[in-house]
Amino acid sequence: MHIAVLGGGNFGTCLAHVLAKSGHDTHLVLRDENVAKSINTIHENSKYLSGIKLCKRIEATTQFGVLTGCEYWIIALPCQKQAELLPRFVPYFGEMTTLINVAKGIDLKRLLPLSMVVPQIFGLEDESARYAVLSGPSFAKEVALDMPTACTLACADESRAVHLRDIFTTPYFRCYSSTDVLGVELGGAIKNIYAIAAGVSDGLNYGDNARASLVTRGLAEMCRLGLAMGANFQTFMGLSGIGDLMLTCNGDLSRNRQVGLRLGKGEKIDEIIASMNSVAEGVATTHAVYAMAQNLGVEMPITYTMKKILDGEFTPQDGLQYLLSREQKPERF
Ligand SMILES: NC(=O)C1=CN([C@@H]2O[C@H](COP(=O)(O)OP(=O)(O)OC[C@H]3O[C@@H](n4cnc5c(N)ncnc54)[C@H](O)[C@@H]3O)[C@@H](O)[C@H]2O)C=CC1
Numbered sequence: 001m002h003i004a005v006l007g008g009g010n011f012g013t014c015l016a017h018v019l020a021k022s023g024h025d026t027h028l029v030l031r032d033e034n035v036a037k038s039i040n041t042i043h044e045n046s047k048y049l050s051g052i053k054l055c056k057r058i059e060a061t062t063q064f065g066v067l068t069g070c071e072y073w074i075i076a077l078p079c080q081k082q083a084e085l086l087p088r089f090v091p092y093f094g095e096m097t098t099l100i101n102v103a104k105g106i107d108l109k110r111l112l113p114l115s116m117v118v119p120q121i122f123g124l125e126d127e128s129a130r131y132a133v134l135s136g137p138s139f140a141k142e143v144a145l146d147m148p149t150a151c152t153l154a155c156a157d158e159s160r161a162v163h164l165r166d167i168f169t170t171p172y173f174r175c176y177s178s179t180d181v182l183g184v185e186l187g188g189a190i191k192n193i194y195a196i197a198a199g200v201s202d203g204l205n206y207g208d209n210a211r212a213s214l215v216t217r218g219l220a221e222m223c224r225l226g227l228a229m230g231a232n233f234q235t236f237m238g239l240s241g242i243g244d245l246m247l248t249c250n251g252d253l254s255r256n257r258q259v260g261l262r263l264g265k266g267e268k269i270d271e272i273i274a275s276m277n278s279v280a281e282g283v284a285t286t287h288a289v290y291a292m293a294q295n296l297g298v299e300m301p302i303t304y305t306m307k308k309i310l311d312g313e314f315t316p317q318d319g320l321q322y323l324l325s326r327e328q329k330p331e332r333f
């Protein structure tokens with residue numbers, strides 16, 4: 001099988017490694033010639049996943065020509081860049097090519113999930129079987145080190161979802177299939193807001209009780225928005241919902257959680273972003289989800305609070321105090 005991975009960052013590199021190890025002809029298409037050279041010669045990505053030896057079968061390139069021979073394209077580019085970057089790949093897109101998007105974010109400019117942006121770019125509006133989403137608790141570093149991981153692979157066409165699930169599954173990487181593309185992508189995108197929130201709480205040393213409450217009430221918000229948009233409730237109880245929420249709210253490998261920890265300790269968001277060499281999707285996605293929730297009339301107090309903190313309108317202390325002092329109410333989703 002010929003597979004292309006678009007984007008040679010942490011996750012693109014780790015997925016290329018997993019797929020190449022499974023015996024697929026795997027082309028990692030990236031923009032930096034030096035990174036391509038380092039992957040092809042010393043089998044390490046000189047910018048990301050440092051110290052991890054990659055499968056020698058990966059062929060890294062900056063040339064788009066290889067794309068024409070690949071039946072599956074995995075999109076591992078940051079969410080906010082996709083609408084701008086993907087049109088340049090369209091001339092190489094074949095009639096049988098299937099896209100699998102692994103990004104976890106909401107397009108801030110359009111206020112839309114990527115499944116409502118990317119298929120249009122490739123003329124796939126009426127071919128939902130050729131667009132899929134992979135999401136779930138999967139830190140790139142752990143995946144690249146063959147540590148056991150499980151994710152959800154969603155495609156509107158069930159038989160295609162099963163087929164793709166089987167392509168991705170290895171002895172260490174287990175995939176479950178789903179037909180709820182929207183639910184799977186919303187879970188992966190929205191959990192990043194609460195990973196930042198959990199980081200803020202921990203940065204303030206508010207303790208384990210506070211973090212557990214943020215995770216739980218974050219899940220309630222995620223479900224509320226997801227259901228209003230037409231996703232399936234059950235999806236949020238799965239790997240791409242509560243699964244990824246638990247991982248990134250608790251796990252220090254999460255960049256979104258790290259952003260929150262630093263905010264909680266008093267750093268400013270601009271300084272934090274400027275110091276990172278990797279994307280934290282939750283920052284833009286907080287603003288996107290807040291606006292979408294407003295448009296749909298869905299109550300999302302943690303998202304509102306995180307937006308205020310990111311905008312510098314609440315201090316982290318004021319933000320968490322605001323959440324505690326809200327009107328009392330019955331517990332419901
Ligand atoms: N790192 C992880 O553990 C996981 C990440 N994801 C998602 O995958 C997506 C990508 O994440 P990472 O690979 O971790 O991000 P990253 O920041 O490590 O890498 C992003 C890649 O996109 C490329 N890129 C950025 N702007 C570009 C431009 N203008 N032109 C060409 N290339 C450009 C960068 O060069 C880099 O190769 C995100 O949506 C993330 O949420 C999903 C699951 C796990």
Ligand SMILES: O=C(CO)COP(=O)(O)O
Pocket residue numbers: 104136137138139140192195244247248253254255256257279280281
């Ligand atoms: O989504 C992830 C793991 O499932 C990665 O989380 P971060 O983007 O916060 O690092």
